Amino acid sequence: MVPEISLTDPEVLTDPFTAYGRARGESPLARVSAPGFGPVWAVTRHEDARAMLADRRFELSPDSYQRPDVPEHCRPYLRTMSEMEGDEHARLRRLVSPAFSARRALDFRPRIEPLVARLIDELSAEADLLRDFARPLPMDVICELVGIPHPDRPRWREYGAAVASGHGQAFAASIPGIMAGARAAIARRRESPGDDILSDLLAVDGVTEAELVTLVWHLVLAGQTPANLIANAVAALLDHPGQLAALRADPGLMPHAVDELIRWCGPTLLTIPRYAREDVELHGVRIPRGDAIVAAVAAVNRDPRSFPAPDVLDVTKPASGHLGFGHGPHFCLGASLARVQTEVALNALLRRPLAPVTVERAPDPGTWRLSALVVKL
Template sequence: MAVIELGEYGADFTANPYPYYAKFRASGPVHEARMPDGYRFWLVVGHDEGRAALADPRFAKSPSVIGVRPPEEDIIGVHLLGADAPDHTRLRRLVTGEFTGRRVESLRPRVERLTAELADAMEPAGRADLVDAYAYPLPITVICELLGVPAEDRDTFRRWSTELVTPGDENTMAEAMRGFAGYLDALIEDKRAAGPADDLLSGLIAARAEDGDRLSGPELRAMAYLLLIAGHETTVNLIANTVRNLLTHPEQLAALRADPGLLDGAIEESLRYDGPVETGTFRFTREAVTLGGTEIPAGQSVLVGIGALDRDPARFPDPDRFDIRRDTRGHLAFGHGIHYCLGAPLARLEGRIALRTLLDRFPRLELDPEGEPWEWLPGLLMRGVRHLPVRW
């Protein structure tokens, strides 16, 4: 089986990878591939095979199983996304109590106020970049308020997180990570000194298991780091991608306007059709694993192509059709298994409120024909555009 050379496809693959994933899938659900920089890995593009891999403990999240210690562990520490059982089990147990349905639902009034304020600020101009004016400020404000991060620090956080989730210069990424780590250490110490408070970070500092276990300083720093990045970067693209998908499918937008009860369907179908996470982060084979008839040797890097899985016609008939009435059960936009996204309920809440407010306030919302061409986010991790010019 030939190695897929992703570098051969260039900007066309970045703008629309789905025809390529379909081509790969036609010859099998698992392929060896190579990044433009020469890094070799295994890419899973079949739904059933990818779902199985996401829940299979033979695919580890920590590269320590192949004898590699990622340099970011020395700066940030080990967080949930890079931990395996039993460490993952312990960490998740300590933080799950702070992500209750009650806490998420308690954020509804604040999210509604924020979306209304953002819409108020946008309205007079008649046009806007939806990412900068709406999709970005909502989730970054929510997650920073939830963690107790001061408002004046949010632009710095955006710069750091953007540098960390899109491919770039290694020195720049390391500098951003060190900035993040130093800031979070100081914030945690401030929270400890201030005593009990109602924000999430204070709750994590105080959290104890029944046996008295609690998060260490480095674990708190790593958890806050993960929540800040995962808690807003993905939701920015959830909101912007959903609006973009509706505006490029006017018949679906008209159906939603005619029946607001289709709102949840619009969010879930957008997650399936063109969700904010194109691939999961790397997994590593503890031993040789046969997946979809292909043997992946021990010690290999594996990417599960979330976007590819959710366009598999074996799971979703006519998968390239955007249909907000579709039965989307089984989509994997939030992952599967023990690493299923902890913040999925909050992302859905923000997405629903943001979309409803936007459609209510701007009945003539459309893509701005005078706007700049879309600039797609580089790399395989995040799926979205840097800017989305709209008018009303």
């Protein structure tokens, strides 16, 4: 029997890890639905989810990027690598991956540290870390890495906030500005290369200007993940003072801690839907051609078959193998940058005394995220 999960169920909204974990105990597959969404198949166990995400019998929707509310001349740039498959995806991924390697991310660390320090220095004695720190930081980092001039960066923070909303007039209005800013940044780096991602990619034969503009858009879109991850991580550590004390006592634990926090409270609850190219049988269940399927990350990252004591947060243990950044050909291109950015942010924040005042969680069935994280510093 395949368990049914409603995304409007209060338990799913308030404690998805328990709700999806219960489904995982019953079956490797579940059916997930909500008004206007689904039903879709969901893989609930870790190894099965890894297999599905790398299975070429399932493909991403080629039209998921379509946004009728966005000006027509901007729409071609919305089609990122997340909407590409096969040879097209492999070609572009091969060309751009060196600019996003783990070593390159470490090279950028000294550029990220002053951005973090500046934001912390601007915090008041009682501050909303989500609004005043975690949300602006990713856009500041993106601006640094693609060469956006300092006078333009406040506007890019506004773009980031609009994109994070996911819809509405502000979202649509931000897109032309992002595309125009990306083209201007590319022109500057053609004339005067620097130490940044655009300069790296302009030196690669075969990447077109349109692909570079799209890549900047992709960075803005994906840049919201570190914002939610940093806020979730701080809230989790404040709720687990022993883990917080361990990190303060030994900052060298931070690389392990970031992956453990992604596993334990990462923002991704469900992956982007994939669609069966043909009838597929999984665990004795027929998935008809065209049906949507997701990996239930909230379940697979706490699967006891792959992680010992999975419901316990332990920053001292390695958490390799989590699916917080996906798996397979579409593994998150910016994972190394997100890790480094989160490490720098947490290291700097944990050097300050923090006391929680208000921790509010947004009722979002697709993303585990906060709506407010007010602390005293």
